[in-house]
Amino acid sequence: MSDYRIYHNPGCGTSRNVLALMRHCGIEPEVIEYLKTPPSREELVALLQSMGMSVREILRQRGTPYDELRLGEAHWSDDQLLDFVGQHPILMNRPVVVSPLGTRLCRPSEYVLDLLPPPPAQAFRKEDGEPVLDASGKRVT
Numbered sequence: 001m002s003d004y005r006i007y008h009n010p011g012c013g014t015s016r017n018v019l020a021l022m023r024h025c026g027i028e029p030e031v032i033e034y035l036k037t038p039p040s041r042e043e044l045v046a047l048l049q050s051m052g053m054s055v056r057e058i059l060r061q062r063g064t065p066y067d068e069l070r071l072g073e074a075h076w077s078d079d080q081l082l083d084f085v086g087q088h089p090i091l092m093n094r095p096v097v098v099s100p101l102g103t104r105l106c107r108p109s110e111y112v113l114d115l116l117p118p119p120p121a122q123a124f125r126k127e128d129g130e131p132v133l134d135a136s137g138k139r140v141t
Contacts, residue, residue, distance in 0.1 A: 004029035004115075005098040007039065007047075015095040017109040017126045022097070024124050024133075025116045029097070038089035041082055047096055050103035055081040058105065060093040113139065 004022065006029045009015045022029050032039075039047065048055060055078045059071060065088050066072070071081065085091045095106050099115040106112040110132055113119065124133040131140040 002028060002030045003100050005032060006030070007032050007034040007092070007094055007096040009033065009035055009094050012094055013127060014107055014109050017132075018095045018097060018106045018112045020127070021109060021112050021119075021124060021132065022116060024122070025113075025119045027116060034092060034094065035089050038086065038092075041086055044082060044085060044092070047098070047103060050098070051096070051105060053105070054078065055085070058093050058096075059085070059091055064088065064090045066091060110139065 004027050006015075006019055006022065008019060008031050010033065019029070019031065044055075048058060051058075059066060059081065061067065061072075069084060069088075071084060071091075076084075093105055093107065095112075097104055097106050097112050097115055101115045104111055104115055106115075109126065119133055119137040121135070121137040122133070123131065123135045125131050134140055
């Protein structure tokens with residue numbers, strides 16, 4: 001089993017870019033397609049604790065039933081929000097990466113570099129062509 005895990009949605013460009021960056025850095029993570037295999041409530045709580053995030057901070061609004069369920073209303077408890085994520089895994093923002101250096105929601109995709117060994121001295125571009133690493137493997141800012 002890999003020391004690295006990614007909670008991945010192959011339909012998400014950011015998630016695909018993070019996975020590609022991990023592989024560019026020589027990491028083959030355990031890929032968890034969380035829409036097919038959602039994390040259990042306990043796993044989700046552990047991920048949130050590891051990231052130092054609240055359940056509200058991991059909720060995704062766009063392309064989800066967030067508005068329909070009125071999850072922006074303040075009366076929902078964390079337990080209730082966790083129930084909603086369990087019922088609708090698409091509500092979990094992605095990608096979440098677990099590594100020996102920590103756990104992080106990697107939005108934007110460059111955040112994953114903080115969790116990886118130094119990248120090789122090669123350029124890397126996102127799938128839309130945006131440069132992330134220059135030819136020496138340094139971040140493009």
